[in-house]
Amino acid sequence: MTHLIKGVRITGDEPTDVLIKDGLIAETGRGLDAEGAEVLDADGLIALPGLVDLHTHLREPGREDAETVATGTAAAALGGFTAVHAMANTEPVADTAGVVEQVWRLGAEAGHCDVRPVGAVTVGLAGERLAELGAMAESVAAVRVFSDDGMCVSDVLLMRRALEYVKAFDGVVAQHAQEPRLTEGAQMNEGEVSGRLGLTGWPAVAEEAIIARDCLLAAHVGSRLHICHVSTAGSVEILRWAKSKGWQVTAEVTPHHLLLTDDLVEGYDPIYKVNPPLRTAEDVTALREALAEGIIDAVATDHAPHSVEDKETEWPAAAMGMLGLETALAVVQRTMVDTGLLDWAGVADRMAYRPAAIGRVAGHGHPLRPGAPASLTLYDPAAPVTVDPANLASKSGNTPYRGMTLPGRVVATLLRGVPTVSEGKLQ
Amino acid sequence: MNRHLISAADLSRDDALLVLDTAAELAQIGGRSIKKLPTLRGRTVVNLFFEDSTRTRISFEAAAKRLSADVINFSAKGSSVSKGESLKDTALTLQAMGADGVVIRHHASGAPLTLTQWVEGSVINAGDGTHEHPTQALLDAYTMRERLGRLEGLRVTIVGDVLHSRVARSNVALLHTLGAEVTLVAPPTLLPVAVGSWPCEIDYALDAVLPKTDVVMMLRVQRERMSAAFFPSAREYSRRYGLDRDRLGRMPEHAIVMHPGPMNRGMEIAAEVADSPRSTIVDQVGNGVSVRMAVLYLLLGGASPAIGGDQREGEL
Structure with a gap:
């Protein structure tokens, strides 16, 4: 054709x-x-190169009531994506070659976009022992991105080992930076709004402390580190410092963290409940500037479908996460292009070239030139x-x-x- | 203000004073041998309690019954809720039963506001998580005004676990609206990080504040907070923030002592202080019924919502 x-x-x-x-x-x-x-x-x-998402929840296997590989990749294609990374927090967890191959095969069968499964770092996302990362890397799915997303690899020794181990197959560990003790029962950004609403706070420092620690670890062992869904101005400062050292640290930001703020929680509508939480207007400004500057490398959706019953409930009982694939590009236009922070070449870089490079996604993220x-x-x-x-x-x-x-x-x-x-x- | 009572911050000064004045009128029937008015005859009030709270529930129950409402008590324990029924389905059930008013106590902050989208009747927040407890604040304000004759310029010191206290949040909002000067006193661990933006003063030391206090309100401190490192021990908490006889002596002669209950005697308040004539703790319980009657009357009593409206409807 x-x-x-x-x-x-x-x-x-x-x-x-x-x-x-x-x-x-x-x-x-x-x-x-x-x-x-x-x-x-x-x-x-x-025309933009096919967008590449580093962070998608397709929910299959396990929560096919919320999303399937077929429906999620259809949403991706409609959002302009030609490749998505399917996060590992499925049921069962994508912590074996068998599960990642299943997800990869379902993606190939649906045909809406390429599916690059993410492998779990630890067995069952439990944070106790490494999953068989090599088997997932060598499988048909050729996993290169490993993440316990949803859970932080908080054990510092385990994180060090994971960072070192994936070097053998050019992998990268994508960290969900959330210090668990500082975020027990956390419901929303810790600040003025959380104090007033009586919702347990998720402090910025719980993200920043892990990012700082992991940047130091990555530097020490000479590994690649990717930070998922950066959400605070302080995280930007740490990333700026780490990059200034020449360390192999990359980061992503979600469209919703580029646009929405924590005052939306005031009506206790769980549609705004997400992890990491919506932050303040100052954070939003810092994230936009960091994306424009390249301190944050990529936009990633963290597309997180949830069933009606998991969202239509009192706030603390509701699931965390929001859809993102079909609206990502338009939100980036509104927050980055229409504001003059990024031109379309910049959008191509942050939504296609760099995410493809971080995920080592073959056949994606190329400039639109003959050949x-x-x-x-x-x-x-x-x-x-x-x-x-x-x-x-x-x-x-x-x-x-x-x-x-x-x-x-x-x-x-x-x-x-x-x-x-x-x-x-x-x- | 809408037809619900979710947050003390939703009450204008006029709204709040109307509740207090109405409560004062209604209080008079508490002294009669027949303590009943026909005002809410034929109306149904549901007490929807997802958290055990006998004192608040019976206070609302007594209030509704004195206004001749039909009262249905719905406790989550042993009900469909414990079998996994969602808040929405519970709400739709109440709606189908024709509840004119729903008094909700819930362990989740925000649950009363969420409930308003599923029921047509008035929703009254009887305490949600660590968010608010507006009728407690109203009864506290009522008690202060009754004892000290005014609220404007009154110096109120609230002591204890502000971070987890819905009573503190509602009181700060309401007392600010009514012109009182509030000071929060707590160990820094038990204050929200952004408490500086609240319309009140903050202090970490109780002794310095007491001489300039007209009302001291002691909040309940749960002993299990120790295990989360909010403070080292019950004894240390009590030494630094507990109200004992010596500290009571540092307050002005006229100053009163309040507590929303239930008390930890010997922890945040010494038994002799709790039982002293300057303690209003028993008054608060009685006033609670009057204030809740006023709230039910104003929200359910007229053809249209009375609070925030141009005029009151219905007759006392």
């Missing part, structure tokens, strides 16, 4: 045509013509959409953006030349 995309602005550059053949970008330039090609008029659209895989997304930055959970492909509806108007929408997504989304619809 041959596709000719007419008049598209690659990462925001001047309009050009893109010819796609055999899954690759064959040619770019003005006035291209190709017999028999399916022509796509992309006037006004931005590169034709995995890309076409985005209309001037098509405001009001978010309606009923219109989302995710099996769950726990989006914090319900009723909010976001500035743009994904028009099409191609995975190796094959449309997974066309005219805003799943193919």
Whole structure:
């Protein structure tokens, strides 16, 4: 199948045509013509390399009532993603080659985007002994990112060993930075709002202390370290310092931490309950600036579907997490592009190039040039959409953006030349 | 203000004074041989208690019954809740039964507010987690006004586990609204980190504050807080923050001692202080019924909500 995309602005550059053949970008330039090609008029659209998410919860196996690999990857494609990392906190936990291969196979069968399973660092996410990281790395799933996400690898010796061990297969440990003793029973950001609402606080220092410790560990053993969903201004300062030393530390931020703040908790609506919690406006500003500067490398969604009954309840009993895949790019446009902090080339870098590099994702995260895989997304930055959970492909509806108007929408997504989304619809 | 009572901070000064004045009128019937008014006849009040609290429940029950409401007591223990029923399903059940008012006590902060989206009747917060207990604050304000004649400019010192206290939160909000000057005294571990933004003063030392205090309110301190390192021992807590006879002696002659109960005698309050004539602890219990009658009357009594409305409806 041959596709000719007419008049598209690659990462925001001047309009050009893109010819796609055999899954690759064959040619770019003005006035291209190709017999028999399916022509796509992309006037006004931005082309970005297929987005790569480092942090997705697909819930399968175990919680297929909330999401499946098929529905979650459909949501990903609709959000412009061509590869997602499926977090390990499934039931059973993705801590063996068998489970990661199952998730990988389900992704391949669904075909909406590439699924890169994340392997658990410790058996059952229990934080006691290392899972068989090598077996997961050597499996068909070729795991390179290891994380106990949802749980922090808080045992400092275990963390050191994990960081060292994954060097053998170029892996990276993605740390959910949450000091457990400082966050027992934690419900929301510790600050003015938590004190008033009588909800147990999740202090910024519980994140920052672990990040500082792990940066020092990574430096000591010469390993790669990735920090999941950075949420505080203090974390940014520690990362800035670690990067200034030349240490191999990378970090991600979620779209919701770039936009939402802890005062939203005032109505006790669990739609805003997430871990790490929504922070203050000062934190949001610091995170945006850090992403613009590159101190934070990537945007990652932490897409966390939850069933209605896990959210429609009193706040402390509700599950933590919110949807993110289908709204991520529009939230990034609103918080980073429309504010002038990042241009579209910057968005491509933070949402495709760098996450692909961190996850060692082959075939993704390449500039849209002749010879590169034709995995890309076409985005209309001037098509405001009001978010309606009923219109989302995710099996769950726990989006914090319900009723909010976001500035743009994904028009099409191609995975190796094959449309997974066309005219805003799943193919 | 809406038709619910969730937070003391939702009450305007006029709302709060209306509750206190109404309570004062209603208190008079407590002295009659027949302690009953027909005001809420045919109305149903559900006491929905997810946490054991006999004293608060019977106070609300007595209040509703004195206003002739039908009272249903729903306790989570041994009920459908202990079999895993969600708050929403419980709420829908009450709604189907036609509850005009739901008095809720819940271990989760925010549960009363969450409940309001599922029931049409008025929701009255009878204590939610570590958030608020607005009727306690109202009865405390009532007691202070009754004993000392005013609230404006009154110097109120609240001592103890502010971090976990719904009584403290509601009192700070309400007393600020009513013009009192509140000082919180606690070990720093038992104060919220951002307490500096609250409309009150903060002190770590009780002795310095007592001479400038008209009302001292001792909060219950749970001994199990020791295991979470909030303070080293019950004895040390008692030495530094307990109200004993010596400390009582440092307060002005007219100053009163309050406690929301239940007390830990010998911990935050010495028995001789609790039993002294300056203690209002027993008054507080009696006043609780009057204040809760006023709240039920004002929220359920009229054709439209009375609190916050332009005028009161219904007759006393």
